[in-house]
Amino acid sequence: MPDGLGARLPAPLFERLALIGVGLIGSSIAHVARRKGLAKTIVATDAEPAVRKRVSELGFADEVAETAKAAVRDADLVILCVPVGAMGGVTQAIAPQLRDGAILSDVGSVKGSVIAAVTPHLRPGIHFVPGHPVAGTEHSGPDAGFAALFRNRWNILTPPEGTDPEAVARLAEFWRAAGANVEVMSPAHHDLVLAITSHVPHLIAYNIVGTAAHLEEVTQSEVIKFSAGGFRDFTRIAASDPIMWRDVFLNNKEAVLEMLGRFNEDLIALQRMIRYGDGQGLFDLFSRTRAIRRTIIEQGQETAAADFGRRAAEPDE
């Protein structure tokens, strides 16, 4: 029978959680795991000595390990929070140290290529359950994390065929306890869905900011001055971590090129409407897109606050 204390503090889901890479996502996992008591011990590490030093200062991990290899020792949950292109190398380094029965997961924005890079290094008895928490901000690094980042956001798990259902269920429980919703789908479908909801949007945001930066007729100072007309919102997305996004595009090439092809087709149709003055066609499209936003707000993935005008950030006089 539980004593008073035991009844009030539920047992942690994991004994020892190892976070490999402590950027925005890694530090946010540490914050929420500590706040909700999801692991008895949180150990964190990062390839950058400066990041490890900062994590020690910030104090959101119980231990800061010098190497990934040292960090995973005895861990029953290991989450790789490194750029997609680094997943294979890190797994190779840690694989011999992984404890039998450990759950290994990741937070990469691409799943097919991560599975291909990680799986060959794993021996039987290690449960690899790839995941992708669809949440973020344009800030990066260990100072950027916060416990509420995953709340009411979706985490997509993409277990390869044959994965132990018990391991999937335990990881799903971890993420639900962190405030997230959990969805399970195939890696290939994940990569297609994210190509249109995340990768191509980032690509065109990076692209318009790049186009604006090297015009001859319009100065960069004018672009910045008059950015409140819409451009500003694209720079927010185009300020996301360059290494992370380089790796996303290199590792989800097929789906991104496929979705970009569709975007281009549609853009050409829109361009023709403008050229030939098809006001009805423009009005119809612009009305449909407005309705989609309403649905996103209704489903709790966005608030209706007029952030476009930054009203919240600029209180009325």
Place this chain on the structure above:
Amino acid sequence: MPDGLGARLPAPLFERLALIGVGLIGSSIAHVARRKGLAKTIVATDAEPAVRKRVSELGFADEVAETAKAAVRDADLVILCVPVGAMGGVTQAIAPQLRDGAILSDVGSVKGSVIAAVTPHLRPGIHFVPGHPVAGTEHSGPDAGFAALFRNRWNILTPPEGTDPEAVARLAEFWRAAGANVEVMSPAHHDLVLAITSHVPHLIAYNIVGTAAHLEEVTQSEVIKFSAGGFRDFTRIAASDPIMWRDVFLNNKEAVLEMLGRFNEDLIALQRMIRYGDGQGLFDLFSRTRAIRRTIIEQGQETAAADFGRRAAEPDE
């Protein structure tokens, strides 16, 4: 010598301000004009009876006129706050009633076509000073306005050659008193600058939302669920007023098509980098765009708050 009251309340800049059209911009002008005492009397009208009724209920205008023609009588400042495509027709209707020496302005997002549509209806002695306050939110209608909308935003005035400098100076004073910065440039240059900082960004936001809406492999429900990966921010822009934006694209065709051509060239180069795995090229672009955002924040056109993660809207537990 001013009495005590006169010393505390500076004389209004204008006797009678007439606002033709009371959407987001028109209602925001009324709010700030009242708050700052910029006009002795504020009269507002709208082509929609329901909007006129709502303006009466909201009470931010001193008078609500039934027609534009009635609204402009005796006004020394008239501001047209209607979609770009409606400017010519409204001017034709009000021109005979405009008082000698009145300043006529507008808030259209396109300047060349507005000048071409408005000027032919005006007799000498009416000072037409076109303007464009570069500010907005994704909301529209008379309930959407607020006094701080223009604060620290830029208002671009594009007086045609021969405009009375005194009229330009008085309108600039009005906008500065409303909290805005004022810049004067040629209509053609305005239309080019706004094509890249506002019109093309809106176009590609509308386009990606449209593309996502009619995929076969990815359901609309998935697009909405996983929109926090970046797509969500585009739907904000793509929720802007459909009539206003239809008119912008129909009336700034040349500059939009020119800037869209450059966007497309750059996107094709980016697409090739992905196809051929040019990681260095991607990294270099993504690093440059991040620097541009820093400049926008430094110049006060944006805050550094991590709105991308909607942190402000979701207080920490």
